[in-house]
Every structure is written in C-alpha cells, then in structure tokens.
Amino acid sequence: MTRTTTTVVFRLEIAAASAAFGAVVAAVGDAGGDVVALNVVRTGGDTTVRDVTVQLSPDSQPLLADRLRSMPGVRLIDESDSIFLAHLGGKIQVVPTTPVRNREELSRVYTPGVARVSLAIRDDPSKAFTLTAKRNTVAVVTDGSAVLGLGNIGPEAAMPVMEGKAMLFKQFADLNAFPICLRTQDPDEIVRIVKAISPGFGGINLEDIGSPRCFEIERRLQEELDIPVFHDDQHGTAVVILAGLINALRLVGKSTGSLRVVVCGIGAAGAACAEMLLAAGVRDLIAVDREGALVPGVDYGNPTLNRIAAVTNPRRLAGPLSEAIRGADVFIGVSGPGVLQANDLRRMAPDAIVFAMANPEPEIDPDVAAPLVRVLATGRSDYPNQINNVLCFPGIFRGALDCRASVINSEMKLAAARAIAGIVTEEELHERYIVPSIFNEQVVTQVRAAVIRAAVRTGVAAIVTEPGE
Numbered sequence: 001m002t003r004t005t006t007t008v009v010f011r012l013e014i015a016a017a018s019a020a021f022g023a024v025v026a027a028v029g030d031a032g033g034d035v036v037a038l039n040v041v042r043t044g045g046d047t048t049v050r051d052v053t054v055q056l057s058p059d060s061q062p063l064l065a066d067r068l069r070s071m072p073g074v075r076l077i078d079e080s081d082s083i084f085l086a087h088l089g090g091k092i093q094v095v096p097t098t099p100v101r102n103r104e105e106l107s108r109v110y111t112p113g114v115a116r117v118s119l120a121i122r123d124d125p126s127k128a129f130t131l132t133a134k135r136n137t138v139a140v141v142t143d144g145s146a147v148l149g150l151g152n153i154g155p156e157a158a159m160p161v162m163e164g165k166a167m168l169f170k171q172f173a174d175l176n177a178f179p180i181c182l183r184t185q186d187p188d189e190i191v192r193i194v195k196a197i198s199p200g201f202g203g204i205n206l207e208d209i210g211s212p213r214c215f216e217i218e219r220r221l222q223e224e225l226d227i228p229v230f231h232d233d234q235h236g237t238a239v240v241i242l243a244g245l246i247n248a249l250r251l252v253g254k255s256t257g258s259l260r261v262v263v264c265g266i267g268a269a270g271a272a273c274a275e276m277l278l279a280a281g282v283r284d285l286i287a288v289d290r291e292g293a294l295v296p297g298v299d300y301g302n303p304t305l306n307r308i309a310a311v312t313n314p315r316r317l318a319g320p321l322s323e324a325i326r327g328a329d330v331f332i333g334v335s336g337p338g339v340l341q342a343n344d345l346r347r348m349a350p351d352a353i354v355f356a357m358a359n360p361e362p363e364i365d366p367d368v369a370a371p372l373v374r375v376l377a378t379g380r381s382d383y384p385n386q387i388n389n390v391l392c393f394p395g396i397f398r399g400a401l402d403c404r405a406s407v408i409n410s411e412m413k414l415a416a417a418r419a420i421a422g423i424v425t426e427e428e429l430h431e432r433y434i435v436p437s438i439f440n441e442q443v444v445t446q447v448r449a450a451v452i453r454a455a456v457r458t459g460v461a462a463i464v465t466e467p468g469e
C-alpha cells in the first residue's frame with residue numbers, strides 16, 4: 001500500500017564563502033528526499049537566503065531539519081510544509097459575478113439600482129432565490145465540538161476543515177459555501193443563530209457538531225426552517241457507507257437481507273449509518289459503543305443509544321466488540337483509532353467487508369487489516385477505497401438546491417447512495433475500487449440527478465428542473 005510523501009520548504013541562510021549548499025543537497029539525499037525547487041529569497045554580501053523545496057517522507061522531516069541546524073555555514077530560518085503553505089491566508093475567497101469598473105456599473109450593482117431589487121424582494125421574499133446568491137449558497141455551520149476525529153477543538157481550530165468543505169462545495173458543485181464557526185456549544189443558541197442567519201442561505205450543512213447535541217440541533221432546525229438542513233457527519237457519511245456496501249456486496253455476492261453487520265461507534269455517523277442500513281434492507285445489525293453491543297430495551301442513559309438499540313440486535317447479543325463481531329459479514333467503524341484488533345477480523349465470516357472510517361487514524365491499521373479481509377475501506381486518501389462524505393455532500397446539496405427542495409429526506413439519501421454505487425461499472429468493480437473517486441465528474445452529476453428525481457417523486461421539490469444525467 002502507498003504512503004504519502006510531504007513537500008517541505010526549508011528557508012536557509014547560507015554563507016557565501018562556504019560550500020554549504022552542496023552539503024545541503026547531500027543531506028537531503030541522505031534523508032531519502034529530493035530537492036524539487038530552489039528559490040533565492042535574498043542575496044547579501046556574505047550570505048544568501050534560499051527556499052529549498054524538498055519532497056521526502058514525513059518521518060524524515062525532523063531528522064533532516066536537525067541535520068541542517070547542525071551544519072556549519074547554514075542557518076535554518078524556517079521550515080514550512082506544503083500543507084501549511086496551502087493554508088496561508090486561508091483557502092477561500094468571495095469573487096464577484098460581474099465586474100464593477102465605472103460609475104455606471106457601480107450604480108447598477110449597488111446604490112441606487114440595488115434599492116429597486118431590495119424592494120422587489122421585500123414585496124415577494126421568494127425572489128431572493130432568483131435575485132441573490134441564496135439559491136447557490138450553503139452555510140457550513142460548526143461549533144467545533146467534534147472536528148474530524150480530533151474532538152472538541154473549538155471554533156477557530158475548526159476553520160481549516162470548514163474552509164476545506166467550502167472549497168469542495170465550490171469545486172465539485174459550484175456552490176458557494178461559507179464557514180460559520182460558532183463560539184457556542186449551546187443547542188438553543190446554535191438553533192437561534194442558524195435561524196437568524198438562514199435568510200442568506202439556500203441550505204444549511206451542519207458539520208462536526210458532537211453527538212448527542214447534533215441530533216436535537218438538526219431536528220429543531222429541520223422543523224423550523226424551510227430550506228434543507230443536513231448534518232453531513234450523519235447523513236453524508238451514511239450515504240457513502242451505503243454506496244460502498246452496495247458495491248462490496250456486488251463483489252462478494254451477498255445480499256443485504258442475509259447479512260450480519262456490526263456498526264461500531266453510535267455517535268453522529270454511526271447512528272445515521274445504522275438507520276440507513278436498516279432502511280436499505282439490512283436486518284441483522286448489531287450496534288456497538290463503549291458499553292459493548294447495544295441490546296434492545298436496555299436503558300443506556302443516552303437517547304441515541306436507546307433509539308438505535310431498540311431497532312437493532314434482533315439476536316439480543318450482549319458483550320464486547322470482540323464477541324459482536326464473531327461471524328459478522330460486515331464491520332463498519334465510525335468510532336476511534338485502534339478499536340479493532342487483528343484477532344477480531346479473524347472471527348468474521350468469509351469474504352469479510354471492513355470499513356474502518358475513523359479520521360485521521362482508522363479503527364485498525366489498514367496494513368494490518370488488508371490481508372485479513374476481502375474488502376477494506378477507510379476514510380483516508382492514501383489508501384484504496386476512501387469512503388468520505390465528500391462523495392455525497394456536493395451532489396446532494398446541488399440537487400436539493402436546484403429543485404429547491406424543502407428538506408433532504410430518506411428517499412433522496414437512498415437515491416444518492418445508489419447513484420454513487422452505480423457509477424462503478426462491473427468491469428471496474430474490484431476489492432480495491434468499490435467507490436468512485438470524487439474527481440470522477442459523474443459523481444456530482446449522477447447524485448444531483450438522482451436526488452432531484454427523488455425530491456420530485458416525494459413531493460418536496462418546489463420547482464420543476466431538468467435532472468439531466
């Protein structure tokens with residue numbers, strides 16, 4: 001399996017009199033890296049400041065930095081890896097749709113011309129969908145409480161992830177998305193704030209809000225707003241998991257009705273995933289959280305665990321994950337790193353399917369798991385079968401906003417899952433290729449079309465639009 005390299009820019013002050021630059025290049029080679037670019041930042045009398053861009057394995061970066069620091073005639077001023085450089089100044093910007101070059105254009109797009117448009121919207125607020133960016137704009141709202149698998153890291157630290165989501169909305173679905181990172185984790189306040197900002201948005205994508213608060217926040221906003229409210233970590237994840245499972249089952253020749261499935265981590269993603277798999281026809285599903293297998297009727301002191309326990313585990317199996325997984329055809333992990341052991345995989349049924357989706361570290365090291373299962377997927381881009389909600393959220397919002405759906409309902413989500421799965425042809429389908437790449441343009445097009453058709457069929461679309469293909 002492939003491992004990524006990283007690109008690091010070392011800013012070095014090098015004494016002009018010494019042969020230090022040759023020693024720098026030699027040190028890079030010794031560290032297993034390559035010099036891929038070289039820029040002179042400043043030349044003075046005695047020294048030259050250069051940015052030396054190096055590609056190397058992440059483990060070698062600190063070793064190379066130490067070597068550079070100890071090198072005579074060289075001063076390491078700074079090191080910035082390509083990931084940090086890509087974040088300098090943020091990753092998104094607002095771009096006007098029309099230029100403002102002179103007074104005439106100014107008076108058309110701004111005052112006094114704009115006043116007529118405002119009054120038209122005052123008289124008919126639905127015109128906001130045609131005369132403003134509303135129909136093409138999504139709020140990506142977080143409280144920073146469950147960011148990736150990093151936990152409660154707060155609203156500022158959540159910004160890079162939310163900007164990333166906004167980039168993906170734009171790149172893949174041409175939707176404008178704004179990161180809205182809130183300095184509150186109080187559900188009442190979050191609901192109040194999102195309602196208050198909703199006039200400017202065609203849809204609300206809730207992101208990385210911890211469970212169980214995310215369920216209440218989403219439910220209340222769905223009830224109180226007439227635009228789609230979609231908690232990506234619940235439903236986006238569940239949609240892509242189902243898409244991956246549909247294709248993994250095509251490979252192993254098993255059907256949903258006869259499967260034994262274990263879902264581990266009954267938080268935002270896991271609860272939605274369990275519900276979606278049941279809606280798709282899975283009957284024998286055991287939900288596992290820190291307490292072990294959830295058994296119907298037991299009170300876990302947590303409404304989500306109680307709700308999922310009530311509709312799962314028909315064999316009423318109790319005990320830890322290592323017991324629940326015995327004989328399972330499918331393991332889906334949306335819990336945390338290291339939850340799953342190699343021995344657990346050996347207990348699974350033949351042709352085991354394992355989706356270890358905790359980010360950034362999966363439930364089991366993929367290199368350990370791969371030889372023990374038939375199909376392995378993770379949330380990571382550096383391994384095959386990346387199951388990530390980016391396969392869902394751009395297309396599902398594009399479809400919902402284009403037909404002006406009031407909600408994103410179960411039928412739309414199931415349609416999105418089937419559309420994603422359907423993009424992988426029989427010839428392409430393989431243990432290492434069960435979901436398409438987001439860079440496959442069919443993904444957003446097909447998800448959009450399927451979502452529009454499902455919205456129209458279920459009566460939640462406000463306008464007739466061409467689904468296209």
Ligand SMILES: NC(=O)c1ccc[n+]([C@@H]2O[C@H](COP(=O)([O-])OP(=O)(O)OC[C@H]3O[C@@H](n4cnc5c(N)ncnc54)[C@H](O)[C@@H]3O)[C@@H](O)[C@H]2O)c1
Nearest residue numbers: 148149211265266267268269289290335358359379388389
């Ligand atoms: N690949 C993807 O697209 C994708 C999407 C969403 C979430 N995720 C990942 O899934 C994980 C969960 O995300 P979430 O938003 O549902 O978080 P969450 O905090 O809402 O839920 C996590 C759940 O896992 C449970 N859990 C933690 N450790 C456990 C253990 N050792 N055994 C059993 N249960 C355990 C917790 O009790 C909790 O119920 C995160 O790592 C997140 O990054 C991945």
Ligand SMILES: O=C(O)C[C@H](O)C(=O)O
Nearest residue numbers: 147148149233359388389
């Ligand atoms: O953000 C991602 O890449 C996936 C998911 O939304 C997560 O929170 O882990």
Ligand SMILES: [Mg+2]
Nearest residue numbers: 148207208233
């Ligand atoms: Mg998320």
